[in-house]
Every structure is written in structure tokens, then in C-alpha cells.
Amino acid sequence: MLSHIRTMxxxxxxxxxxxxxxxxxxEKIKLHPRYKGRIVxxxxxxxxxxxxxxxxxxxxxxxxxIALQAAEDENGRRYPEFFRIxxxxxxxxGYCEEACxxxxxxxxxxxxxxxxxxQNLVFEKEDLLIDSQGKYPGYNFYKVAGVAMGVKxxxxxxxxxxxxxxxxxxx
Amino acid sequence: MQHIWIAPGLITVPQHIWIVLGILxxxxxxxxxLIWVERRLLALxxxxxxxxxxxxxxxxxxxxxTLKLFFKEDWxxxxxxxxxxxxxxxxxxxxxxxxxxxxxFAPHIVVADLNIGLLFxxxxxxxxxxxxxxxGWASNxxxxxxxxxRGASQMIAYEVFMGLSLMGVVMLTGSFSLGDIVAxxxxxxxxxxxxxxxxxxxxxxxxxxxxxxxxxxxxxxxLIAGYHAEYSGMKFGMFFIGEYLxxxxxxxxxxxxxxxxWLGPSFLPPxxxxxxxxxxxxxxxxxxxxxxxxxxxxxxxxxxxxxxxxVVLGNLLITGAIALWLKK
Numbered sequence: 001m002l003s004h005i006r007t008m009x010x011x012x013x014x015x016x017x018x019x020x021x022x023x024x025x026x027e028k029i030k031l032h033p034r035y036k037g038r039i040v041x042x043x044x045x046x047x048x049x050x051x052x053x054x055x056x057x058x059x060x061x062x063x064x065x066i067a068l069q070a071a072e073d074e075n076g077r078r079y080p081e082f083f084r085i086x087x088x089x090x091x092x093x094g095y096c097e098e099a100c101x102x103x104x105x106x107x108x109x110x111x112x113x114x115x116x117x118x119q120n121l122v123f124e125k126e127d128l129l130i131d132s133q134g135k136y137p138g139y140n141f142y143k144v145a146g147v148a149m150g151v152k153x154x155x156x157x158x159x160x161x162x163x164x165x166x167x168x169x170x171x
Numbered sequence: 172m173q174h175i176w177i178a179p180g181l182i183t184v185p186q187h188i189w190i191v192l193g194i195l196x197x198x199x200x201x202x203x204x205l206i207w208v209e210r211r212l213l214a215l216x217x218x219x220x221x222x223x224x225x226x227x228x229x230x231x232x233x234x235x236x237t238l239k240l241f242f243k244e245d246w247x248x249x250x251x252x253x254x255x256x257x258x259x260x261x262x263x264x265x266x267x268x269x270x271x272x273x274x275x276f277a278p279h280i281v282v283a284d285l286n287i288g289l290l291f292x293x294x295x296x297x298x299x300x301x302x303x304x305x306x307g308w309a310s311n312x313x314x315x316x317x318x319x320x321r322g323a324s325q326m327i328a329y330e331v332f333m334g335l336s337l338m339g340v341v342m343l344t345g346s347f348s349l350g351d352i353v354a355x356x357x358x359x360x361x362x363x364x365x366x367x368x369x370x371x372x373x374x375x376x377x378x379x380x381x382x383x384x385x386x387x388x389x390x391x392x393x394l395i396a397g398y399h400a401e402y403s404g405m406k407f408g409m410f411f412i413g414e415y416l417x418x419x420x421x422x423x424x425x426x427x428x429x430x431x432x433w434l435g436p437s438f439l440p441p442x443x444x445x446x447x448x449x450x451x452x453x454x455x456x457x458x459x460x461x462x463x464x465x466x467x468x469x470x471x472x473x474x475x476x477x478x479x480x481x482v483v484l485g486n487l488l489i490t491g492a493i494a495l496w497l498k499k
Contacts, residue, residue: 004463011462014216021220
């Protein structure tokens with residue numbers, strides 16, 4: 001009986017405790033920089049698309065919400081002809097970001113993308129591309145790739161030496 | 172029957188009709204408003220805020236909830252006993268509203284000051300259990316039937332000591348009329364002379380309104396919703412209103428019988444004192460819901476018969492002895 005009264009008192013005292021509720025639209029929770037929210041496609045420092053259309057994100061996606069078609073421009077540089085993410089399927093697992101070899105696809109701290117129309121949740125490339133380098137500023141895949149990529153010859157990248165003439169190494 | 176505290180011929184027939192309608196209006200609004208009160212208070216006690224969006228402080232949640240209940244499909248299961256199924260929710264609201272007839276809200280505001288007031292209250296409020304038993308039976312669903320069975324078993328547990336717990340007050344007053352009981356508390360409230368009676372009556376009251384911790388026939392966690400599992404729409408709403416009216420009834424009765432009813436210092440009008448006291452007990456009801464776990468139904472029966480009944484009989488014996496001794 002006494003423990004019941006003690007319980008009631010302890011519950012009553014909660015009236016004066018700080019409330020755990022965050023009043024959402026007015027008051028927002030702090031999202032950390034690596035929060036896995038909306039997916040974006042980032043650009044390299046030169047303003048070019050980072051995506052090389054390798055399909056690894058689409059292959060890694062457990063719910064198959066990513067669709068793309070790779071293409072090559074006149075310089076031989078690969079880019080996605082279309083890039084489509086169906087956010088009504090996306091589970092924000094971040095596997096696409098982990099799979100991406102060029103840091104192109106990234107998850108950003110934003111989750112406010114509810115919509116009344118399902119079709120509005122299918123984001124096309126122009127919706128996904130942002131004018132930013134995202135979490136990896138200064139990274140340019142083509143500048144550090146060791147192979148000839150159409151846009152650059154061997155040895156023309158950053159901190160890369162010109163290829164050695166192997167015939168010159170002969171004794 | 173006329174009493175000293177109502178001057179004869181003071182209330183005319185039209186006035187009386189206004190009192191009846193006014194009490195009905197206020198009670199139904201309180202019962203609906205308790206939706207909001209309960210949700211806000213429970214939330215505050217659980218470190219949340221509760222519904223605070225619609226209207227000032229979220230009070231319009233009452234309107235939203237009521238409209239929602241009205242527009243829900245009013246479904247009667249094909250396997251149910253149709254007429255009993257419809258009658259059950261009406262019985263609970265009807266019986267509780269009938270009990271309010273004898274409560275003096277303020278000096279002249281009472282529907283009928285019967286000379287058997289307390290007995291009338293006990294009789295009417297016990298009829299409420301029919302709605303549980305009939306509702307559970309008519310639903311023709313095993314969970315509902317289990318709820319109804321528990322309702323019946325709970326009735327055996329509390330009904331015994333509920334009436335007896337009030338008899339100490341009746342002894343001291345010498346009348347069953349609530350008007351006389353309030354008048355007898357002019358100098359000392361009965362909480363001071365009958366503390367045991369108060370505690371036991373309040374426990375019985377919780378059991379009678381089927382509120383937590385004694386919501387054994389409802390038992391959301393075991394019986395889904397017990398006797399009203401098959402109900403929807405406004406029929407479910409009637410059970411809901413009946414429950415909140417029941418809380419108000421028990422709170423009002425506790426305030427009237429043990430806490431001096433509308434008596435109080437004159438800086439507030441009598442009706443304000445009455446509602447203040449009633450709302451304190453409504454708050455206590457909600458606090459009980461927030462804090463205590465539900466016992467098994469056999470525990471409640473055992474506790475009622477083995478502990479509370481002897482205690483209430485002892486209380487009666489001692490009260491009677493003291494009353495006789497004081498008389499001599």
C-alpha cells in the first residue's frame with residue numbers, strides 16, 4: 001500500500017520534469033552531418049558530374065530503387081544519361097553511398113520530403129544533382145584515377161608521374 | 172421531501188426544468204472534455220506534452236475526437252445479438268446519468284433530493300455492470316465474453332464493501348439524503364471522522380467505473396478491449412462517455428459525501444467549490460491510471476472479501492459504538 005502511494009507521488013512529480021517532446025515543425029531536432037537522409041548526386045570541384053555510371057549503387061541497393069543508364073560524352077567521359085531514385089521505396093540504408101567509387105552519391109541530413117503524390121517521390125537526375133561537393137570537398141575522381149579515362153591521358157593527373165618508357169629500362 | 176437547506180416553494184417548475192437541462196449539458200460537456208484532460212495529464216506525467224495542436228492548449232481535440240467517432244462506420248457484427256448489442260452502451264450512460272439525479276451541485280441546484288439518495292445512487296450505479304455483461308455477451312466473441320465474465324466477477328468484489336463503506340456516514344448523519352449529508356458537514360468534513368470509509372469507497376469507486384488499475388473487464392493488454400472489443404463508432408463512444416461520466420460521478424460523490432460537497436469559504440460560489448473538489452478527484456483518477464498496474468481479477472476478489480470487507484465492518488462497528496457513546 002505504501003509503495004503504491006510512493007509510486008503515485010513519483011509519477012505526480014513528473015508533472016514538473018522537463019518534457020521529452022520536441023515540438024517538431026517549430027522546433028527541429030539536430031541532425032548530425034553524417035545523418036542518412038535524402039540522396040543527392042554531388043559534383044567535383046570543376047563543376048563536372050562525379051557520377052561515372054558504374055551501376056554499383058543500383059547493384060548495392062537492397063530495394064532496387066535506383067535506376068540509371070550510363071553514357072559517354074564526346075571526350076569519352078562516362079556519365080549517367082538518366083539517374084532516377086524512387087524515394088517511396090528507398091530505405092535510406094546508405095549502401096549506395098558505400099558502393100560509390102567516386103563519392104558521387106551521398107546521403108545528406110534532410111528527411112522532410114513527404115508528399116501527397118507518390119509520383120512526386122520519384123526524383124530524376126536534375127532533382128538529385130546539387131551544386132556542391134558534399135562531404136568530400138576537393139575530390140576529383142578523374143584527377144586521381146591512374147588510368148586513361150578519355151578526359152585525361154596517363155600521367156596527367158594530380159600527384160601522378162608520367163609513365164616510364166619501359167624500353168628505357170632495358171639493360 | 173423538503174429540507175431545511177432548501178426553502179419550501181423556492182424553486183418553480185420552469186426553474187427545475189432549467190436545472191435538469193443545465194446539469195445534463197454540463198455533465199455531457201465535462202465527460203467529453205475529460206478526453207482532453209486525461210490525455211494532457213497522462214502525457215505530462217509521462218514527460219510528454221500530449222495533444223496541444225488543435226485550438227488553445229489543444230482543447231479542440233475533443234471536437235476532433237467526437238466528430239471522428241460520429242463519422243466512423245457503425246458496425247454491428249453479423250454474429251452479434253443485435254438488440255442487446257445496441258442496448259448495452261445505452262445502459263451504461265443511462266444508469267450513470269440517473270445517479271447524478273441526487274447530487275446537490277450547489278444549495279438549490281439538485282434534480283431530486285430523494286430521502287433515499289445514497290441508496291438510489293448505489294442502485295443506479297450498480298446497474299452499470301449490466302452494460303458490460305450484456306455488451307460482452309451480445310458481441311458473441313470470446314474476448315468480449317471473458318471481459319463480461321470478469322466484469323461480473325469484479326461486481327461481486329466491490330459491490331459488497333461499497334455500500335457498507337458509506338454506512339458510517341449515514342450513521343453519523345442519520346439520513347440517506349445527500350442534502351442532509353452535506354449539511355451535516357458544516358463544521359467537520361466526514362473525511363476527518365470517516366477516513367477509512369473514504370479510502371474504501373474510493374477503491375470501490377475505481378472498481379465500479381472500471382478504471383485502471385481495476386480495468387479488469389477491459390484489460391487492453393490481455394483481452395484487447397474486453398467487453399467492447401466488437402464496438403465501433405458512436406456505440407463505442409457511448410461506452411467511453413459512460414466511463415468518463417462514471418469518473419465524474421464517483422468524484423462528485425466522494426466530494427459530496429466526504430469533502431463537504433459545495434461547502435467552502437465564501438470567496439468562491441458554492442458550485443465552484445463543488446467543481447473544484449470534483450476535479451481534484453478526477454485528477455486523482457487519472458494519476459492512478461498513470462501510476463498503478465492492473466491486478467488479476469482473483470486478486471481483486473480476494474482483496475475485497477478478505478481485507479476490505481472485514482475492515483469496513485470494523486469501521487462500521489467502531490463508528491456505531493462512538494456514535495452511541497456520544498449520544499449518551
